[in-house]
Amino acid sequence: MQPTTPIAFSAEQMKWYEQACAKIDPERLQNLLLAITDIHSPTGAARAASEHMVGYLEKIGMAARYQPMSFTSGNVLAEMRGSGGGASVLLYAPIDTHLECDKTEKLLTGDASEVDMQPSAQMVDDWVFGLGSSNPKAMVATLTEVATALIEAEVPLIGDLLVGMADGGMPVDLSARQHSGMSNGVIHLLSRGAAPDFAVVMKPWNWVYHEEPGMGWFKLRVHGTLGYAGVPRGTPGFRSSVVPAATVIQDLEQWIIEYAERNTSGQVKPHGWIAGVRGGDPERPAFPSAVTEIFFDVRINPRTSPGAVKAQFAAFVRELEAQRPELVLDWEMYGSVPGGTTDAQNWIVQSCQRGWEHIERRPHGEPDLLGGQTDGAALRRFGIPTARIGWPWPAEGAPLPVTEGLGGMGATYIPDLIPCAKKIMYALIDTLTRPRHELGL
Structure with a gap:
């Protein structure tokens, strides 16, 4: 300054x-x-x-x-x-x-x-x-x-x-x-x-x-199949979305930390945090959810457009899918402020x-x-x-x-x-x- x-x-x-x-x-x-x-x-x-x-x-x-x-x-x-x-x-x-x-x-x-x-x-x-x-x-x-x-x-x-x-x-x-x-x-x-x-x-x-900074809101979804608590693990046709999401959360947390460092400039360090995880129904705990959704906010440096942040996250998801081909993921940016x-x-x-x-x-x-x-x-x-x-x-x-x-x-x-x-x-x-x-x- x-x-x-x-x-x-x-x-x-x-x-x-x-x-x-x-x-x-x-x-x-x-x-x-x-x-x-x-x-x-x-x-x-x-x-x-x-x-x-x-x-x-x-x-x-x-x-x-x-x-x-x-x-x-x-x-x-x-x-x-x-x-x-x-x-x-x-x-x-x-x-x-x-x-x-x-x-x-x-x-x-x-x-x-x-x-x-x-x-x-x-x-x-x-x-x-x-x-x-x-x-x-x-x-x-x-x-x-x-x-x-x-x-x-x-x-x-x-x-x-x-x-x-x-x-x-x-x-x-x-x-x-x-x-x-x-x-x-x-x-x-x-x-x-x-x-x-x-x-x-x-x-x-x-x-x-x-x-x-501005802010970018994202949802990352981990897909599985609707399950039932009474079936043993390894049952053909059942794939949990919840258990893999636990590992995805750790990968995402590390990406957010690296994102903030990579995009720091001027007076802004664009931190971010995972805000929550959503899936299933507390009234139906016998049925593991087919989709587990992770949502988070990352801040956006004034010298980085929301579109550029979206591209950075897309690259992370592609790399994650390549490293772990068993994952079925999709995502969206559902809020952005430059x-x-x-x-x-x-x-x-x-x-x-x-x-x-x-x-x-x-x-x-x-x-x-x-x-x-x-x-x-x-x-x-x-x-x-x-x-x-x-x-x-x-x-x-x-x-x-x-x-x-x-x-x-x-x-x-x-x-x-x-x-x-x-x-x-x-x-x-x-x-x-x-x-x-x-x-x-």
């Missing part, structure tokens, strides 16, 4: 910045986070949370509107216009959570009794707990607090500030809710009036990123890095390689220069038990968010108080 381009604030810009940062109110941020975490908003059903945020953004002085996508789903777009002649900057976060956290998901989530897995919020000291309180609700609340502080500081903006939040940001595809997910909400938002010059996406990890990249020297990326360095008091340097997929990739694919900036995650020292692993992404320590808010504020002052020609526009 190239060193950050040094462009100093004027004395007036520094005064505006300090005034705006002084208006950032952690208690107000925490109260908003508590309120929106307490509004259950699984993918495709975020209407109530989005409508709540429209009302909140109106109260702080922004022109805000709700954009429905279905009866249960919709987005938020708010605007505060400057005096004119500047750029527009969109502060963006998804608003939907990745889980329903109901009885239908017990196989996916486990017991899910921990506080971060509950679709209702709790506040303990400087913490907010509840499904999605960290991702995405902490981003929603922090970006809103940044906008609130900027407005309250009465900074004389030239450019336009936009705040956007969309349903459908989670990497899911829910057929029961108009196939919500896979960035359908942000695409709807961008097609209906957002269209900024620049965007800033807040996401976990304390770095600035100028690119993010990655997205912004020039690392673009104004908004460099501005966010300047903000990061101003708060961290050190050079930005090379960030940890990224595998997480967000709506930022869609923003970039729409031609919008986008910077991703974040905070340390996961939060440490929670006073209540939280889930191991990813869990409900629902434990937020408010002091962790404030440095990120100040970094974003720096980029807004840096960008929205300059004429377009200074920004390369």
Whole structure:
């Protein structure tokens, strides 16, 4: 990564910045986070949370509107216009959570009794707990607090500030809710009036990123024949699909590891994991399944097309079939989202890095390689220069038990968010108080 381009604030810009940062109110941020975490908003059903945020953004002085996508789903777009002649900057976060956290998901989530897995919020000291309180609700609340502080500081903006939040940001595809997910909400938002010059996406990890991966979803099927528990092994005409699948899973796991190494470049290492195995019927355990299906997600580097990833997987399957001719396999790619990249020297990326360095008091340097997929990739694919900036995650020292692993992404320590808010504020002052020609526009 190239060193950050040094462009100093004027004395007036520094005064505006300090005034705006002084208006950032952690208690107000925490109260908003508590309120929106307490509004259950699984993918495709975020209407109530989005409508709540429209009302909140109106109260702080922004022109805000709700954009429905279905009866249960919709987005938020708010605007505060400057005096004119500047750029527009969109502060963006998804608003939907990745889980329903109901009885239908017990196989996916486990017991899910921990506080971060509950679709209702709790506040303990400087913490907010509840499904999605960290991702995405902490981003929603922090970006809103940044906008609130900027407005309250009465900074004389030239450019336009936009705040956007969309349903459908989670990497899911829910057929029961108009196939919500896979960035359908942000695409709807961008097609209906957002269209900024620049965007800033807040996401976990304390770095600035100028690119993010896409994702590819695959199903690999191992075929056998319908069997019966009462027949001995070696019975002519019976071939298990389940037992060979166990070996195929190990081969696939190794391929995914090698795929990630082979396709690493830039800021992205496109990890992947086997998500599950499906076959048979628990109500008919006497009958081994004729088909066992393995499904998985691999991330896609912005410099690799979904088609190229598909070809890499096809080559793996052909090699596996050649090595083990007794296998009968077929496969499909059933979901794909390309990655997205912004020039690392673009104004908004460099501005966010300047903000990061101003708060961290050190050079930005090379960030940890990224595998997480967000709506930022869609923003970039729409031609919008986008910077991703974040905070340390996961939060440490929670006073209540939280889930191991990813869990409900629902434990937020408010002091962790404030440095990120100040970094974003720096980029807004840096960008929205300059004429377009200074920004390369």
